[in-house]
Amino acid sequence: MIPFKFSIAKNQSEALGLIHQHQHAAFLAGGTNILDLMKEHVAQPTEIIDLGRLPLSTIKSTNTGISLGALAKNTETANHPLIRKDYPVLSKAILAGASAQIRNMASNGGNLMQRTRCSYFYDINMPCNKRVPGSGCAAMKGFNRMHAIFGWSDQCVAVYPSDMAIALSALNANVKVMQQNGSERSIPFTDFHVLPKDHPEKDNSLNHGELITSIELPKNNFASHSSYIKVRDRNSYAFALVSVAAGFELEGNTIKTAHIAMGGVAHKPWRALKAEAFLKDKAATFANFIKAADLEMSSAKPLSHNKFKIEMGKQTLIHAFEVALKG
Incomplete structure (x- = not known):
């Protein structure tokens, strides 16, 4: 240091x-x-x-849902009775991440701010546009098995590592931040993290010095039909190759709305909008799950070492849909 x-x-x-x-x-x-x-x-x-x-560590009910204090620990959040009851997909996602010791220390706000675990980003002897803008992306032609298949640019192919954030994306969360003048603004979660484009050094839409104060979760109708599935190289303390957070609002066997986000595939939590749009008002059948997964993965652009993520993504989506349906 x-x-x-x-x-x-x-x-x-x-x-x-x-x-x-x-x-x-x-x-x-x-x-x-x-x-x-x-x-x-x-x-x-x-x-x-x-x-x-x-x-900033309070977790409490609000008129519109639940407020998660930015300094509440990940363990406190995952095991909070309100989260386990009304937002089980968030609890499952948090508990799938890191280790118990790290979850006991990591904060909710810090979880959102964590940076990629790309090995080239961590190796200061290698070129990395995220670490040193304009230096190049070593992962582009290097060993990119863990890297992005959606939304990457020639400047960066790194993926965002959080499990918690994938669930927050599916839950339509909002991030409250305080600005220098003391005023607050609210950022929809889908806009909080950004794709690399020409500025891979920028992970999110915060301005310098803005302080995350809370994460706001709206009420939902899919607590009993949600899932978080994480595929990784080992059962603990490993980042996702592919992960899926899914929630269904059902009316009989009809999916009224679907909320789906993927991890391990992009520079930000990847909202599976194509799959969501296809499943809306469709019967919750295995055939429709396959079609939705195929449609979502059809626009994937694999790199030299991660083509396997396309089929893995399809199968993980389908499995997450099945688990969510069973509840």
């Missing part, structure tokens, strides 16, 4: 004031990602601002 200043924010206003004094300052919540990046010299903030004393 390079030398850095360590500050402890006593409240939200102080946190915002501190980070706006330095362009290269960074917030610290659980620290499960940024500390690793600092140790590898991938991230080199000049100041770390500890958010641990801020009152």
Whole structure:
């Protein structure tokens, strides 16, 4: 690590004031990602601002659903009675990620801010447009088995690593953030993370110094018909090759609405809009599940080492639909 200043924010206003004094300052919540990046010299903030004393860890019911405090731990969120009852897909997604020790430290807001685990991003001796804009993308012609099949550009083929965020995407969450002037804005989850295009160094739509305060979950009608399926190289402490969060609102055997998001396939949680549109008002049959999966994966663009993700994506979608249907 390079030398850095360590500050402890006593409240939200102080946190915002501190980070706006330095362009290269960074917030610290659980620290499960940024500390690793600092140790590898991938991230080199000049100041770390500890958010641990801020009152942003409450999980509570609201008139429109549930509010998740940005500093609530992943373990607290996954095991909260309200989440297990009304948002089980979120509980399952969180518990599929990392390890128990990391979930005990990682915060909800920090989970959204974590950066790709692309090996070329972590290796400072390799070119990476995300780490050093304009240096090139070593993964493009390198070993890209874990990389994107949707939404990638010539600048970056990395994938976003979170499990929690895939469920949040399917749940139509909103991210509340506080700006420097103290005002709040709400970002639809589908707009929070961004595709690489010509600026792969930008992971999300936050401006420098904006502070995530909560994640808002609207009420839904698919708690009893939802699933999270994660395919990975080993059963624990591994990132997804492909994952799927799915929820159905059923009327008899008819799917009134489908909410589907995929992980391990793009630079952001990939909302499976083609599959959702096809399944709307369709019978919940295996044949329709196959058609929806084929349609969603038809626009996939594999790289040299990850063509297998197309068939894996189809089968994971179908399996997630079957599990969601059974409830």
